[in-house]
Amino acid sequence: MYTGDKEYKPKPDETDQETQEPLYSYVANEEIIQAVNLAIQLNRPLLLEGEPGCGKTRLARAVAYEFGKKYQQDEQKWPYADWYIKSSDQARDGLYIYDAIWRLYDVQMTSQLSTSNVLDTSEIEKIRKRLSDIKHEAYITWGAIGKAFRASQKGQRMIVLIDEIDKADPDLPNDLLLELEEKRFFVKETGEEVKIDPKYQPIIFITSNGQRKLSDAFLRRCIYCYIGFPSTEKLEEIVTARFGDRKKWTTAIITQSVIRFCNIRQKMEENKGEFGKKVSTSEFLDWLNALELNTQKAKDLKSLLEQDNIPYPNTLFKSRDDLEFAEGLNNESI
Structure with a gap:
């Protein structure tokens, strides 16, 4: 079962052995942990919704990392596959x-x-x-779901990420219902049936930005979890997990950065309303990374966070209107 415990998270500056990409700790609250474990227990896909940049995509890898540390031998990775949906994708692309x-x-x-x-x-x-x-x-290239079904036949419970399913044609989620419900599919070119071993069912994560409503038939087959914007305490925990091992990121600096960011986001909410685009957690971390790369000491960070102008606004604001809005915030000296 998934715990989100610190002992099963990447160490500071740890990188993926294959891709050499940096690995970061994932901070999951109790609701997320409970939803993951329910999906595992009930053998149902976990549908994750939330605004872009809230961490939906990274959850599947975080679970795979923990399971690799907890259950695999000789530092082997937990089996994992992902399918990043494109608007032109069809259901069969996830199979083969x-x-x-x-x-x-x-x-x-x-x-x-x-x-x-x-x-x-x-x-x-x-x-x-x-x-x-x-x-x-x-002649066959297996998709993420196809890989997971075949791994099941070999006694492996693969973790699968289907990312941004709402980006696809509206028929795609419904076309996956047979595979999700009956746990099998056919390769029509050969007549082969690829079927899951019930003891080793894949652990499937599906993300959606809520841009398109999914059918009731599809939703009935999922466990649902909404990942909201983190609380101030959770943001501080996220920043500590990402930068806390570096001397200049003191507790006071981390708190100061979170307060500055939350003030910016609150002003955007007041200006744009509930449905307008606001700065996300991922953009917040990009902003902090810019501060990290362009300062030497804690006092330099403190100075940037206290100045009237928002430093490195291009990491936070992604349109001309938003950058002009940021200039207004500068004048208000938030």
Whole structure:
């Protein structure tokens, strides 16, 4: 089960061994932890909604990291796959993609082998091997859901992220209902049925920014969790997890940065109302990173946070109107 405990979080400056990207601690509240564990217990996808930049996407990786530390041996990663939805995606893209053109090319090449000297013997054998495989493995690229179903057959409970499902065509979530409900799908080119082992069901995270309403039929099959904007205390915890190991980020500086940011966000809420775009947690962390990279000591940070002008406003405000609004905030000396 997921706990969010500190002992299972990345250490400061830890990087992914494969990608070399930095790994950051994820700060989950009790509601999020409970929702994750309910989804695991009930074998239901966890649907995460919230404004952009609130940490929905990073939760799946945080759970995978903890499970790797807790349950895997020899520092092995917990099996993980992700599907970042594009507007052109169809449900089958999450299952598999079949390269019919490559197979047609192989078929055409075999018909010309007797008259062609272009290919050497080893290449000819590779083509014949691909064509003789009844499962057509060489021509299939498995999607995130397809990988998870196949991992289940090998006794692995893979974590899957389906990110921004509301970005896709409205039919895509409904087209996934069979796979989510019956835990199986067919490869129509081969007739193969790919079915989950009930003992090793994937742990599926689905994120949505709420830009499009999902169908009731789809929602019924999910556990739902809304990730709201963090409280001041949670923001301080998030900043401490990201920067707290560095000497210049004292407790007082962290509190000061959170207060400054919350004041900015509150002014934006007053100006834009409930549904306008406001600065997000991810943009807040970008802003702090800019402060981190352009200061040497705590006093430098303190000086920037206390100045009337908002330092490095381009990290927080992403439109001309917002930058003009920021200038107004500067004059108000928030």
